[in-house]
Amino acid sequence: MTSVVPKIAIVGAGPAGLTLARLLHVSGLKLEVTLLERDLSPASRREQGGTLDLHTHTGLAAIKKCGLWDEFQKHARYDGQEVILMDKNATELVHKRVTSTLQDRPEIDRVWLRKILLDAVPGCWINWGRKVRTVTDDGKVRLDVLAEGNGGEVKAEGAEEEGPFDLIVGADGAWSRVRQRLMPHVTPRYSGVSGYEVAIFEPTKTCPHVDKMVGQGMFIGLSDRKSLNAQRLGDGSIRVRSWSYCPETEAQETLNKLGKEGTREKILERFATWAPEMTEPFRHGDLDSLMHMTLYELPVGSKWDHQKGFTLIGDAASLTTPFSGEGVNKAMKDSLELAELIEKSQEPNDDLTLDEAVLRYEKLMFPRAEKLQAKTILYRDAMLGPNAPLGLFSDMLKTIAGDSPSFFVRLLGSAPVVALVYSYFWVYIQIGWAVRKFWRRT
Incomplete structure (x- = not known):
């Protein structure tokens, strides 16, 4: 047990960082927790993603341990587990219907998950507008202080140094600055897959046939090493995405060169051999919402040599593509395991130190992360393979x-x-x- 009150910095206020912060809060431990987030405010992030499903032994277990089950249930969508799978010719191969609310993978919009967690963390713990530049040997965090400029752009208006901390937890996602400290020679690599996303905000009014086709959950089309899927959100809107193998910069360059109208035409050209009804969701998307996405991943089995005072959770530890649907679940499981071991290290009758707790967490997480990374690649190759x-x-x-x-x-x-x-x-x-x-x- 540590004899003084430990000071812990969590870098990143996504699902991983917020889950860890909430778990430390409800533990009742005497801790000094600082959460550093580059967003200027809870509402400043324009794009917070679509929807995700939480799983019994990972995401849902963390929600229950956080004491947020009742609040989660207000926004969970059990009918969102419906899945329709078709090939390019609109042949329905699978239609998973939800017949009971007892299904174990309810959907929730990412924006609601973040709000539930954010509202459950003490506001005084979170420092908004803090972009981490580096972490030092002695447990300090060097960062830029961000603010909104006159034209609405985000700019650095100063620099700060926080700490020292007894533990710095990197929950700062794909391009983690804390990871650079632990694995300086390991960076995310391009997965080979890029795509586009567009939103249909009022499908019941603008395209009721698409609204019916998508159902309450996810509609997936697979063929020709390409994927086109559409997913229902809690407000009734639909997110439509296309994925395919292409050079790393192609998606962004196409959008920059052709604009949004031209890019949509280019996307539809790629799906020209598909049944017309399969591309209807993309045809009816709101062009203003069209954006490109380039998917990155860390090499399978990436791990670091333990360093006292530093660790990683979520995408910062084991970035994968979204094809297994496990990313947030794995991140929340990381937070759950780390919080439980930190709590154990603070028990008066336990000899486990904070550093030993972190080391034990890493030994548990590494094989779990490697298994998930391998499974995700398998699913990606299966969904976008020549035989899909x-x-x-x-x-x-x-x-x-x-x-x-x-x-x-x-x-x-x-x-x-x-x-x-x-x-x-x-x-x-x-x-x-x-x-x-x-x-x-x-």
Whole structure:
């Protein structure tokens, strides 16, 4: 146990950082916690993402430990677990309907998750408008103080140094400054995948046919090494995204060169061989909301040698692409494990030190993160591979079987079962395409 009140800095007020801050707050420990966030205020971030599903043993477990279950339930959308999967010819391959609120992966909009966590953290802990430049050997944080300029731009108006801290936790995402301290030679690499996002703000009014097609959850189209998906948000709006393999700068350069109208036409050209109804969501998106996205990841198994006074959680520790849907869940699990071990280190009858607690957390997190990184790459390759969507089914069977201790579940990943499932969906797709061609001719 540490004999003095530990001083902890959390860099980044995303789901990972806010979850850790909340858990430390409800622990009742005597701690001095400072949360450093580059956003100027809670409302200054224009884009906070779409929606995500929280899982029983990770995100939902953290929410319950935070004491926020009742508040979470006010904004959770159990019907958001609906999934519709089609190929390029609009053949429906999977339609997962939600028949009960007992499903274990409810959706919640990212903006609501952040607000729930933010409202549950003492306001005096958070220093807004603080952009970290570096962290020092002696546990200090050097940062720029940001402010809004006359033209609305964000600019640095000064510099500060905070600390020293007993522990600096990097929860600062993909381009983490704290990670640079722990792994100076490891930087995010381009995943090979980029895409675009557009919003349909009032689909019931502007395109009721698209509104019906998407359903209450997620609509996914896969074929030709491309993906086009649409997802319902809590306010009824729809986020539409396209993904494909392309050079790293292509998506941004296309938008800069062609503008938003020209970029949408370019996107639709790429999907020209798809059934017209599959591209309807993109056609009806609000052009002002069109933005490009370039996906980065850390190498699988990235880890650092333990350094006293520093650690990482969430994307800062193990950045992945979104294809497994586990990023925020993993981040909140990181926070949960780290908070529990910090709490244990402060118990009067326990000899565990704060540094030993952090080391124990890292040893727990590294193999969990590596497994998630590998699974995410598997899902990405399956969804955007040459055999998609057929390859997705066989690869998911292998993954589910490999993760299960049950002999009978592992049989699902055996070659005969995988071949049978692949054949079934291949025949299903061919029949579906033949029927649709006949229907269109008539």
